[in-house]
Amino acid sequence: MVTKKGGVARKTGAPAHIAATRAGTLKDVALLAGVSISTVSRALTGKGLISEQTEKRIRQAAEAANYRPNTLARGLKTQRSRLIGLMVHNLVGTSHRLLAEVAQQRLGAAGFQVILCVTGDDAEQEARFLTTMENYRAEGLIVIPTGRNGPQLAKFAQAGVPVIAVIRRQEEQALETILHANEEGAQAGTRYLLDLGHRDIGFIVGRADTTSGRERYVGHVRALTEAGLRPDPSRIHFGAYRPETGFRACEAMLANGRRPTAIFVANHEASMGAMRFIRERAIDVPEDLSLLCYEDTPWFAWNKPAITVVDSGPQRIAELAVERLLMRLDGVPTQLEHRVDAALVIRESCAAPA
């Protein structure tokens, strides 16, 4: 599987005659420039109050000494780590991925560094990471919580460290939270299918112990009820955020017996599994079955047929999360909850039932 070029491993430790160029310290620079450490500090941090010539001399000395300000030391002194913890479940989901991209870019531009954690929605990993962030004295946190470490998250807030929860609410804790408009989105999607004439709709949704799972379920049921329909438990499938969930649910609903005329996969990760099943059985979409998904992904538009979706606005979510964190870091007080609207994007995968 893995081959080393030339077949033989070439060892090349740094040649001994090259002095490992250690980064210089203020002290080194001070010695070189013939001034005191504090003068160097002032000159280099641009606090003014320095004569032009000494400043120039110090700059040269800094260059010569290969000076690099030690952020750890500075952080220790100033009690500001300039570190932000970012915790997501994975980097595949568009919301999670965009959150990471946007957060890093924007926070980086604001002078913060992002420490990343990919939890895999695992509570223990989350707990460990949160502890680590306490130890690094992170100045802020953006998290997609697993929901099972509320008290630990609350501790940050109590210590004055802003925490922004995204996509999922952390129950029992008054964290600033940015959420999808899940109820509205699921309701709009369901209503769209109803308006097309569907009366038997399969609904695949996330775990009932998550914010989005619960809320989308509520929205779906509300749309049905409004249309005078009674929700049929055999048509509603809760499940983990994984392709298998979609596959199994489709199997249960489509393999035999009376089939629904439409499937609404409101659990993004499950979409792929649902599509696999549908393809394996060669079910024509939208002729024999309408398919509606939740959360847009670039390839949905290129699929044949292009997938109609409820778009949850992940870019806006990410931007808002960073925006709010930056504001909180600036002393702006907490706002409890934000909702980002969903939008129906009609493409080709839904049609009136046969």
Place this chain on the structure above:
Amino acid sequence: MVTKKGGVARKTGAPAHIAATRAGTLKDVALLAGVSISTVSRALTGKGLISEQTEKRIRQAAEAANYRPNTLARGLKTQRSRLIGLMVHNLVGTSHRLLAEVAQQRLGAAGFQVILCVTGDDAEQEARFLTTMENYRAEGLIVIPTGRNGPQLAKFAQAGVPVIAVIRRQEEQALETILHANEEGAQAGTRYLLDLGHRDIGFIVGRADTTSGRERYVGHVRALTEAGLRPDPSRIHFGAYRPETGFRACEAMLANGRRPTAIFVANHEASMGAMRFIRERAIDVPEDLSLLCYEDTPWFAWNKPAITVVDSGPQRIAELAVERLLMRLDGVPTQLEHRVDAALVIRESCAAPA
């Protein structure tokens, strides 16, 4: 777009009567336990040499004082930041994404934290981040280089900080590098199309100033030459790693005039643009045109037709990168270059020409 629940922003700064629970220090614990600071340090870092009772007393005191070891202070003292810089161009590409996921998980388990940077393949952002990593005294680096900051990267190596370059080689610098077997992959892909009977193949590939772009081009040309064909410049399109590249190249080759019977998109990001164009013109794949892509993505398998690809082994690349970094951190000497084999994954998008 954004609504606040209840319409009115609720302000909830932490109630003033809750003392901000500051993290305690060794000193606090020492005072509480009635021992010296160093005793506390030893007890809490598990260096042994502590009587059981004092240890227990210290643990209780630590609890009471809400003690959290300050990683910054520890790092300053021990000259070990336990920080690793991770630099990728984006998080969409499977290789980049997996690198980030795998690196965080594995390095996290090994007691390191990952500082993330998404450069967008921009040299200035890369330079800024590298400087930041110097300042944070990062202990290691995993980077997908832009290729335009070689000297700065080399400085780390000189200072004894292991750097693992991934996917792209950093010219002129002897960095440990993990690469796709690009030539072999492109050659195998091209040969596959040739074996199907294609004699006019369009080739879309990455920028010529990148490792993968150049190498895949070489592999493609070699396969053609071996088959006794002469490369036709109008059939070869270099371009940035973006969907537009694929769209434009297809436009140039498929819009009018004599069409190639197959397209090999060896620039992953361009695949989507190519597919869009093909769909817009309603060209049937593989009946009217064979389509071969490079780098697998989950949705390729679910597309209709499922896309045949040259899989570049991104998971293995990521694992190897982390593995090697960890070894280097452990003092194992540099190996210059590693190659991870490519594999042809045959699905439905290629067929013999009409």
Place this chain on the structure above:
DNA sequence: CTGTTAGCGCCTTCAA
């Protein structure tokens, strides 16, 4: 087994 001492590199009064 425990305490004392001496910094790691930096910032920040306070004097000069």
Place this chain on the structure above:
DNA sequence: TTGAAGGCGCTAACAG
């Protein structure tokens, strides 16, 4: 405008 001094929180000799 500059320097001296103290300390952020922690670890690691070195004594006792």
